[in-house]
Amino acid sequence: MSKPADPKLIGAFVLGAIALITVGVLVIGGKFFQRTTPVVMYFEGSVAGLATGAPVNFRGVRVGQVTNVFIRYQPNGTATLEIPVFAEFSSQNIEIVAPGHDKKEVRHATDEQLRLLVEKGLRAQLTLPSLVTGQASITLDFFPGSPVQFVNNYPHRVEIPTVPSTLQEVQTTLQQLYTKLSKLPLDDLIDDARNLLKGRARSPTTPRCWRRSTAPARPWPTYSRRRTRCRRTSVRWFQTWEQRRRLPTARCRTPSRCSRGSLPVQSG
Template sequence: MSGSSDESDAPDLPAAEPVPRSRWRMQLVWLVPIVAVLIGGWLATKAILERGEKISISFKTGEGLEAGKTKLKFKDVDIGVVEAVNLSPDHKNVVAQAEVARDVASLMVENTRFWVVRPRISGGTVSGLGTLLSGSYVDVDVGNATKARRSFVGLEEPPVFASDVPGREFTLKSTGLGSLDVGTPVYFRRLRVGQISSYQLDPDGRGVTLKVFVNAPYDRFVKTDTRFWHASGVDMAIDTNGVRIETQSIVSIIIGGVAFESPPDSQEEANAPAGTGFELYATRADAMRKHDRIVDKYVVNFIDSVRGLTVGAPVDFRGVVIGEVTAIYTRFDPAHNRFSIPVEIQIYPERFTSRYQGDRTGGRISDDPRGVANYLIEHGFRFQLRSGNPLTGQLYVALDRFPDAPKATIDWSKTPPELPAIPRTLQSLQDSVTRLLAKLNNIPFEAIGTDTRTMLRSTNTMISQLNNEVVPKARDTLASAQSTLDSANTALQPDSSLQQSTEEAMHELTRTAATLRTLADYLSRHPEALVRGKSEDTP
């Protein structure tokens, strides 16, 4: 009973029916990870596809570089970012690892340049002031090469001009840098047309090489015969027109500058290719001076002082500059036991020829230069030092004719040949005074003084004798003479007896003379009277 009751109380359960396994339920379970994998793969692929190029840039210091913050910019557009800043293996430089966008990776070529933009003052210009607020960044100047590159050496100074700026770069050679610097302006007819891009000391240390960039279209005015000169400060000259002051601009007075121009008589039309070398002259006058093709070197041996003569002083022929002084030395002549001053000069024969003389446009006046030189020296042409400026004492070498100059010849055996000189007028006067003083020194003034003193003593003795002996006698003689004169004066008085006797004697002499005249007249009429005597006159 109990068993049946228990069975009757139990609920009726449905019979289990087998259900087949669903494949779709299992796929839905794995759908999320599959989607996640797909998204991750897509993101990874996108990241790989969009990942930029890795480059490295070496700098001297890490100033202004900060990993993850310092941007790379091209034309003020962000093209990358510095990811890491580390020391180089030799610890001498700083290497910045950067990533640039893939779309600008083609710009990373051989001559692409990088530099850190920070506040700078150079060449009279101020740049990078915006980085005071925004922070420093690496600027990029894309080159024009075709070969790709991923490792670069950054510039410590920003380039003066970008690679895509139209224009041409030229090379200048100078003996010194002066006040020039990177960024110093270049002028053409007082217009700023370029700037100095770089400079460096020559390997031999004797000069400086500068690179100047002239912007287009002004670069077409640089010809093959163009002259460059320092335009720094103020050029002042004094000539027949008065005082002349020239300057390119106020900026050039403060920071200097370089100017260029072709000579006024230039016929050159060809433009100078990029990279052409030019000489950088000190002044415009030096640059515009005629450059002679023929140069003859000589030595002039002076025996007088060359104080005031400097290298570069002109060699003048009657007001025309025909050369210049290149060196000044000293020489001791043991044969004559004296010093002399050899002065090396350069003579430009082309300046003796005139373009108005026949068909000559330059060159020498003769095909026999030695013969011409010998002829000039033989006919009295000599070199002489003359004063060019009495205020400053500057001298120059003059060539002129001196008819009374002693005979001389040119020593062609020496290199360079030696030309004769003549002392200047002041030196000749000084030599004459020196010779006169030498003669005066030879006069025995001491002996003459001794003799003079002896003579003075004798004179004093003589004067004493005159006072004691001669003067009293002379006084007595004068007294006697006075008495005689008084007696004669008394005798010559009109009422004196001597005067009356003299008058009577004169009357008698007059009568006697009349009688003798009568007798002479009679005898001239009757000469026979001397024999017969005087005959009586017949009535």
């Protein structure tokens, strides 16, 4: 006679099967119950910190995640290297209200509707890596008027154009500024400014207090007194110069006594 089955063993087997089914539904089964929209993005420059599982947010709302980041090499033609970024948008957070119906009657976003948003200026931007985790993320927003260049290597995916990140814009601006400054003759400009200051300090028509302005800096009370004295000396200097300029005209009574604005010479 055959040995009867152990009820405890049968119960353990049934419980184990139920547990495996539950874990499978929670871990991988969710993808079969929700619709996802596959997209692809191409970023210029480095994508450091961007890895599988990185969030994709639209103004702070998570709408998807990165599924793959890899290098694509095309040996034909120009032999270019590209870094496609695959992502999937979840249908849970992207819903479109059917026009003319109640707000509860919604339908999930389709590829055509996502392409329409791209035409209206939807762009992807790479954010800075987190200081805690070191992981970067992708932000979606509208940038109307931004240039668009499609690669279109994956027709089954919606391609979302990208815009430079804030860090890339700062680096580009600094690079342009450095290029412009490097073209300027800075050494010649510094020498010209130094020579100009030296010539002004040595000029005989310059008040003495101005010539002293090139001396080393002194404490504030001394500088304040010297500034007041310099202002008074400057006023007297200009008044004296103005009087000397008008003196020939005042002494010329008749045109015969003055020749070309010069003073008459007195004998004896």
